[in-house]
Amino acid sequence: MNNQLPPKPPVDLQSTRDGVGQALLELGRTNPNVVVVSADLASSTRVDWFKQAFPDRFFEVGVAEQHLAGLAAGLAMAGKIPFIASFAVFSPSLNWGVIRTSICLPNLPVKIIGGHAGLATGPDGATHQALEDIALMRSLPHMTVVSPADGAEAYQATLSLASVPGPTYLRVTKPKTPIIKFQQPFELGKTRTVIYGNDAIILAHGYLLQTAIDTAQSLSKQGLKVGVVNCHTLKPLDQPSILQICQVAKVVITLEDHQVIGGLGSAVAEVISQHQLKIPFQILGVKDQFGESGTPAELYQKHGLTVDKIAAVIRVLLLK
Amino acid sequence: MPDQTRDVPRNKKPVNHFPHFATSLTKTPSELAFIAQKIRRHVIEMIAGAGSGHPGGSLGLADVMTGLYFAVLKQRPHQPDWPERDYFLLSNGHVCPVWYATLAQAGYFPLEELGSLRQFGSRLQGHPHQGSLPGVENTSGLLGQGLSLGCGLTTAFKLDHKSNHIFVQTSDAEHQEGQIWEAYRYAGAHHLTHLTVLIDRNDIQIDGTTQEIAPLEPLAEKITSCNWQVVEIDGHNFDQISWALNGARTCHLPTAIICHTTAGKDVSFMENNPDWHGRAPNQAEAKQALDELNQTVHQNKPAGTGHPHAQPGRGPEGLSSSRPPLGRGLAGIQMVCHPRASGDPEGLSSSRQRGSRGSVILAPAGIQRVCHPHASGDPGV
Numbered sequence: 001m002n003n004q005l006p007p008k009p010p011v012d013l014q015s016t017r018d019g020v021g022q023a024l025l026e027l028g029r030t031n032p033n034v035v036v037v038s039a040d041l042a043s044s045t046r047v048d049w050f051k052q053a054f055p056d057r058f059f060e061v062g063v064a065e066q067h068l069a070g071l072a073a074g075l076a077m078a079g080k081i082p083f084i085a086s087f088a089v090f091s092p093s094l095n096w097g098v099i100r101t102s103i104c105l106p107n108l109p110v111k112i113i114g115g116h117a118g119l120a121t122g123p124d125g126a127t128h129q130a131l132e133d134i135a136l137m138r139s140l141p142h143m144t145v146v147s148p149a150d151g152a153e154a155y156q157a158t159l160s161l162a163s164v165p166g167p168t169y170l171r172v173t174k175p176k177t178p179i180i181k182f183q184q185p186f187e188l189g190k191t192r193t194v195i196y197g198n199d200a201i202i203l204a205h206g207y208l209l210q211t212a213i214d215t216a217q218s219l220s221k222q223g224l225k226v227g228v229v230n231c232h233t234l235k236p237l238d239q240p241s242i243l244q245i246c247q248v249a250k251v252v253i254t255l256e257d258h259q260v261i262g263g264l265g266s267a268v269a270e271v272i273s274q275h276q277l278k279i280p281f282q283i284l285g286v287k288d289q290f291g292e293s294g295t296p297a298e299l300y301q302k303h304g305l306t307v308d309k310i311a312a313v314i315r316v317l318l319l320k
Numbered sequence: 321m322p323d324q325t326r327d328v329p330r331n332k333k334p335v336n337h338f339p340h341f342a343t344s345l346t347k348t349p350s351e352l353a354f355i356a357q358k359i360r361r362h363v364i365e366m367i368a369g370a371g372s373g374h375p376g377g378s379l380g381l382a383d384v385m386t387g388l389y390f391a392v393l394k395q396r397p398h399q400p401d402w403p404e405r406d407y408f409l410l411s412n413g414h415v416c417p418v419w420y421a422t423l424a425q426a427g428y429f430p431l432e433e434l435g436s437l438r439q440f441g442s443r444l445q446g447h448p449h450q451g452s453l454p455g456v457e458n459t460s461g462l463l464g465q466g467l468s469l470g471c472g473l474t475t476a477f478k479l480d481h482k483s484n485h486i487f488v489q490t491s492d493a494e495h496q497e498g499q500i501w502e503a504y505r506y507a508g509a510h511h512l513t514h515l516t517v518l519i520d521r522n523d524i525q526i527d528g529t530t531q532e533i534a535p536l537e538p539l540a541e542k543i544t545s546c547n548w549q550v551v552e553i554d555g556h557n558f559d560q561i562s563w564a565l566n567g568a569r570t571c572h573l574p575t576a577i578i579c580h581t582t583a584g585k586d587v588s589f590m591e592n593n594p595d596w597h598g599r600a601p602n603q604a605e606a607k608q609a610l611d612e613l614n615q616t617v618h619q620n621k622p623a624g625t626g627h628p629h630a631q632p633g634r635g636p637e638g639l640s641s642s643r644p645p646l647g648r649g650l651a652g653i654q655m656v657c658h659p660r661a662s663g664d665p666e667g668l669s670s671s672r673q674r675g676s677r678g679s680v681i682l683a684p685a686g687i688q689r690v691c692h693p694h695a696s697g698d699p700g701v
Contacts, residue, residue, distance in 0.1 A: 035479070059475060059510075067468045067502035074472015077450070077458070080479075082472075098465055098499065106450035106459045 012179060014151025016172035016206075017115050021046025022151075023158030024083060028054045034162060035075055037061060037084045039068045045085035045115045045172075065090045069098035069110070076108035081162055088114030088130030092169055096136050103167045104140045111161055112137075112169045117147075118257030119291050119299040120173040120207045129291035130171075135262020137169040138235045145235040146188070147171040147256075149209035152179050153232060156186040164188070173207045173257075175296065180209065182230065189233045191241040197225035200314045201249040203242075205231045205264055207296075208257050208305060215310045226314065231264055242271045251280045251317040255310060257300075260285040280317045284310060347390050349558040355425060356386040360586060361613050362421035362434055368606035370438035373446070375609075376583040376596040377491060378418035380522045380555070384579050385422040387561035388487065397427035400454040407473055407484060409458040411466020411500075412491035412520065413447040414598065420444050420453065428455040464497025466490060467517055471503050474512040485569055489518045493525035496534045501546070507574045508547030516568040517576045520555065522583040524594045543576045551690050555579030586616050 027034040028050055035057045042048040042060065051058040061068050068091055072082040084091060092099050092112050103110045117130045137145045144164050148154040154172055161168040182192040194209070195216050204212040209230050216226035229245060231238070231254075246252055252272075254265040265283025272281060286303050300306050304313075347355070359382045367373035388408060389395070396402045410419050417437060424431045429443075436442035443453045447461030458469055470488040477484045494500060507515050519539070523530050530536050540550040549571050553560040561579070568575035583597070584590025587609040601609055 035476075056479065061502070061506055064499075064502035064506070066464075066499035067471070067506055070465050070468020070499065070503065071472040071475065071506065074469040074474070075476045076472070077469065078473050078476030078480075080476050097462060098468070101459060101462045102465050102469060 013176045014179065015174060015176045016148050016151055016154035017044075017046045017174065018176075019148065019151035019154030019156075020085075020113055020158050020170065020172055021049045023155045024050040025053055026155075026159065027083075027162050028057065031081065031162060033079060033081045035059065035080045035082050037068055037072055037075070037082055039063060039065050039084075039086045039091065041086050041090075041115070044087070045113060047083070047085040047113075065095040066098045069095040069112075070102050072110040073098075073102040073106070073108050076103075076110050077106075081109055081111065083111040083113060083158075083162075085113040085115065087128060088117040088133040088171060089128055092137055093130055093133055099137075099167070100140055104142045107142045107166045109165055110167050111158075112167070113158075113172060114169060115172050116174050117171045118173060118207060119286065119303065119305075120175055120257055120296045121291075122174075122296045122299065123293050125293040126290040131257075131259045131286050131291065132262065133169070133171060134234055134256075134258050134264070135266070138262060138267065140167075142166045143235060144168040144188070144233070145171070146233050147206040148232050149204075149206055149230055150177050150180050153186055153230075157188070157232065160186070160188040171206060175207065177207065177210055180213070180230075186232070189236050189238055191238045192230040192232065194228040194230055195226070197227035198248050198250065199224045199226055200251040200253065200318065201227040201229060201245050202253055202255055202310070202314075203229050203231050203245070203264060203268060204255040205234065206257055208255050208300075211300070211305065211307060211310065212255050215307045215314070218307050219311050219314065224314070224318075231268075234264055234267055237267045237271065239271055242268055243275065243277075246272060246275075246277050246279050249279070251314060253282045253284055253310070253313060253317070255284045255305065257305070258285050260287050280320055282313055282317060284313065352386050352390055352558045353383070355390060356382045357586070357613055357616065359386060359418060359421045359425055361610055362425070362431075363417045364587070364601065364606055364609045364613065366417045366421065366434050366437040366444075367600045368603070369435055370600065372438060372598075372600050373417055374414040374598045375417075375587075375601065376524070376590060376593070376598075377412065377415040377520060377522065378421075379585045379587060379590065380581040380583040381415055381418050381489070381520055382422075382585065383556045383558065384489070384518060384520070384561055384581070385418050387558055387565065389422050389426045391558070391562045392565040393487070394485075395455070397423075397455070400428060405484065407457055407470075407486045408455075409460070409466050409470055409473075409486070409488045410448055411458075411460055411469075411488055412463060412494050413460030415491070415520075416445075416448045419448065419456070423453065423455040426455075429453055463491065463494040464499040467500050467503035467507070470515050470517070471507050471510075471512060474507070474515040475510065477514065478512070483514060485514045485516065487516050487518060487565070489520065491525075492519055492521045492523065492536060492539070493530055493533070495519070495536050495539065496530075501542075504543060504546040504548060504576075511547075511572075512574050513572055514569075515574045516565065517574070518565075519576060519578045520581055521552075521578050522581045522592075524583050524592065524597065526594060526597045528594055540576075540578060547573065548576050549573040549690065550576045550578060552578040552580065555581035556585065587612055 036047050036050045037059045038047050039061050040063050068084050072084045075082040121129045137143050146157045148157045184192045202212040212228045216228045219226045254268050256264045260283045360379050363378045367375050393406045395405045437444040438446045448456050450459045466488050470486045474486050543550050551564045553564045564577045590596040
């Protein structure tokens with residue numbers, strides 16, 4: 001351990017990747033089977049903190065994401081709990097076939113960390129803005145998918161995922177965000193309420209949960225009680241909670257920094273359709289397009305993922 | 321190490337080049353050949369019964385698989401999860417009929433179960449699933465992934481200071497995948513000495529020959545450039561199989577063994593024919609194949625008369641057929657080294673000694689060459 005290690009969470013402003021880095025340090029201390037593998041992005045994914053503290057249990061494959069997944073599968077076959085870290089466009093997107101065959105089919109406990117996800121990645125542009133990763137991971141049997149909203153939740157999620165006996169995907173982002181106050185403690189597979197309200201309920205995850213909160217607060221000034229629920233675990237989805245929300249809310253919308261195809265919106269739509277629920281429902285996200293360079297704010301503006309536009313969608317749905 | 325002799329009368333004494341590692345080398349080459357022919361017959365019956373499958377590679381690999389499970393691997397068929405075992409991973413999963421048949425023949429599960437290949441509810445899946453059968457250690461079917469798994473296993477055991485050896489079987493056309501080269505580079509850079517890859521070099525793939533579809537040569541040189549040792553053998557010669565596979569344990573580098581084989585081996589209409597890569601024989605074809613296999617008591621052939629590619633003098637570029645023997649017992653062996661040291665006799669000598677941890681390994685006659693990446697005395701290892 002050296003004195004360059006970061007302070008312990010929670011802090012007021014933290015990125016989800018910072019939360020992962022902190023949690024891996026904790027896991028390194030408490031679980032000797034935890035190992036970390038990087039594909040030349042140790043610093044950007046914050047796993048370099050683990051590397052400094054536990055160099056013997058850190059492995060570097062270089063720019064080789066397929067081998068990253070395969071090596072991790074072999075480590076897991078020998079009883080290790082490997083965390084593999086890269087950007088989401090590389091892992092799990094570029095190496096999806098390896099994850100499917102070598103990790104998910106044999107149900108190996110490989111922990112995938114996909115960083116720099118979504119439009120939040122900003123100036124790097126479309127090539128680096130993973131907007132399909134949740135769809136890719138959600139469709140794989142045995143896979144658990146989590147998208148934490150802040151650094152503290154990323155920390156808790158990372159600790160929890162280490163104990164899951166099968167493969168997991170943790171989606172994290174680059175920007176620092178405020179720590180959000182939740183009504184319930186973090187529990188894998190269970191939604192967390194941020195704001196209670198039944199006129200409309202926004203289901204969100206990851207970086208845009210804060211936007212959902214801002215929208216609810218904006219609409220409350222107009223007399224609307226809008227609830228906000230954090231669906232950090234996209235798979236397995238907290239189906240009882242979704243069903244309950246659909247029973248009490250007048251309108252349900254989902255909000256995410258991901259394609260509208262295959263993300264949280266699709267997952268909730270699957271629940272609604274399977275149960276023949278009749279409820280005004282809309283999926284907000286990126287509508288079957290790629291991103292581009294720009295600040296996250298500019299990109300969210302273009303794709304209609306801002307407070308004003310979300311509030312307008314809710315008002316229109318309530319009028320129907 | 322006791323002095324190795326290559327003058328063992330063939331088919332009379334057991335193959336036992338590395339007695340300090342070998343555990344149960346009680347089979348003579350002719351006994352091994354007899355087992356391999358049984359396995360080939362199982363393969364034909366299984367694939368014909370299933371109505372689909374991959375006979376070409378399965379028949380071609382029967383000798384290597386027999387050598388592995390009856391003369392090389394430290395495993396316990398009745399305790400497949402024995403912690404001290406050697407691991408065997410099949411990366412080219414489509415030839416799993418020969419794996420299943422070999423495992424059953426070695427006692428991992430009942431032979432009667434072989435007939436359930438590819439049937440609904442069977443443990444003998446069309447491509448291997450990890451844990452579906454005793455002895456099946458990995459999931460494969462998508463080419464290029466197995467060597468990465470081997471790297472992961474080897475890395476984990478190295479971390480835990482365990483010495484389990486990992487053998488990974490691959491196909492030659494599989495080396496057209498990019499991931500396998502990611503794995504070669506990783507293993508070479510991290511000195512994964514307990515990792516050995518076997519390459520089924522039958523020169524054919526689904527759509528034709530590897531040379532037509534996507535040339536692989538110079539394959540050995542490509543692998544040595546990743547800091548591996550490479551040995552080329554006749555994959556139908558049990559002396560060479562046993563020598564190379566057991567010898568790989570003693571090397572201070574990861575070792576690749578290029579096994580020159582004949583796809584569809586010992587079934588005349590299947591041999592070297594890409595059409596039989598993934599096609600099941602019908603009843604008449606299966607009968608003919610079984611008749612041929614019954615007639616062929618495959619003998620362990622004298623050195624140098626096995627697969628044509630393993631004959632001295634027919635080496636890829638850089639090999640000199642007129643190079644004089646390098647020492648007693650090495651007649652017939654051709655060694656080439658890393659391109660940096662090509663043609664350097666001192667380098668050759670150095671590689672031979674360093675590659676065997678200071679002792680000269682005498683290869684059975686017919687071993688084509690041993691490639692070593694640091695023959696120039698590069699101290700990088």
